Amino acid sequence: MLVFRAAISLALVIVGAIVLLRMLHLGFGLPEMPGIVLGAAVIALGAYRLRQILRVWAERP
């Protein structure tokens, strides 16, 4: 189950990175902002969940 959840979280980080890099490649203006916010937020969520999973993994006997 943990591996499964980690895979989903990793997928989120990858999606976020794709969105963020492609939006930044286009520019840094107001129209690009929703995409940039989205990319950053998706990376943050994925990383947050990965960190939690790693913590649980480390605490396993």
Added chain:
Amino acid sequence: MPDQHQPELKRSVTPWGSFSWGYSDVGADIFVGLGLVLGAAAGASNVAFLFAGIVYVCIGLAYTELAATYPVAGGGQYFVMRGLGDFLGFIAGWAVLLDFTIDVTLFAWSCVDYLSEVAPILLNPIHPWIHFIAVFGLIAGLCLLNVLGVRESTTFNGVVSALDVISETSILFFGFLFAFRPELLVHTMTTQWPSTFNLMLGASYAIISFVGLESISQAAQETQRPASVIPRTSIALILTILIYALAYSNLALGMVPWHQVPPDAMGHAQTLWQWLGNNDNNGKAVALLAKEVPYFGALAALYVPILGAILLLISSNSGVFGSSRIAYAMANAKLLPSIFQRVNRRFRTPAISIIAFCAIAVVELIFAAWPSLDPGAAAFYAKFFHGEGGIGFLGDLYAFGAATSYSFVFLALIALRMNDPLSPRKFHIPLNIPLNYKGERVLFPVIGVLGFIGILSILVFTILTHDLGRIAGPAWLVLGFIIFVIYRRNKGLPVFGSAPHDWRHEQIGILRDAGELELMDEYLARLKEREPARAAEPG
């Protein structure tokens, strides 16, 4: 407190069960909200979602703190009653009841819309009577399921929520990987920016994509160790739902579809987001979007309508669960007649409440479906309500009920921080100003004020932009007020004032019943420190 001999609700909801109750309700909202928001806010749909999403985060944080501090079935209604008194508690609870009954109908309706992707006989524009009967059948079935007991529903919710998290992540992963064009997103936003009216309409529809945290509070009375579980599940829920809503709206505006989008009814070419947001498709937008993701869409076309329909069905189920528990809590607090407090001895569920609120959901269904069933009604709706009906009518009321109850919840959060600083809070909303108030050190919640301004603005948008919502919503509140006045006068209780409550003893009982014994000891120690004589009283 309920009668000692009265059967009480079972504490059978686990952490995953608590998450899935919330997820099945809020997670399903995007299945309905995406199409409605795209149809209203066009190129600014992502901005509408972002604005509503920020307000939602504030609401989520408020609910997390309050539900962890006061883990009782009443949710928002209980917080408002405790913070602002019986009358406003009733108004907030009555508005939440509107939302939960709408929830039952709206999601059952949308469930049938998603099923129509695989069973065209259910298409509302072509077979309105079959659509109506199918929605009615779903509501009746859920009513029966809930009368039989909560555990069966919780297990069902958990499995489907897990499948949906995987599915939604897959749609977004492949969509952004294969079909997302940032330049198309920027182009759509700059050339298809809506009018201010439509942006307000879009923001008011976007808030319905975030309604459902109430479910976690509702389940609090049936959750094991709620003060520890609720913050964990709520924060996970808030982040997951927010990201999905932002991702779907950006993807819809910036995605190149796998297949050519069919022309509109007039034969004009349309873009993907226009196709998803039109009246024929807005009830099943996520299934259509998933189908247009290159390669993955071939698989998604087979299962997303089914999975979406199941998730919408359990969201509808959350509405049945929530409305009955709220009514139970309101009857407990002498805000509604005691008949809603009765728990069935065999199934240990509030059967009378469940049946009563499912009946109200059916009445709402009749009002929503009427224009599609009767041409005369369609003409009437067209003349007086700009043709609003169906899913739009239900969305109107959903937004009104949510914005009204959430406004009061923010006020209650502030009031409880000021007036009840002794109750242990395992979770605090961030950004607080320390103050001294009535001799106690209290933390004034800045996010509570910002959230209140945000949700109040959405309530104003709803009233300004929804022709039916601004009539039917207040009419529901007036009906509730009349019932409340009659009931309270019959019972010899004050209408605008509050009946006497011993909140301190009640809080001890709440923490003890929840199994939060450490928090109960902490609370007793604080009481003893402040009022040694009173804390020593028995009970």
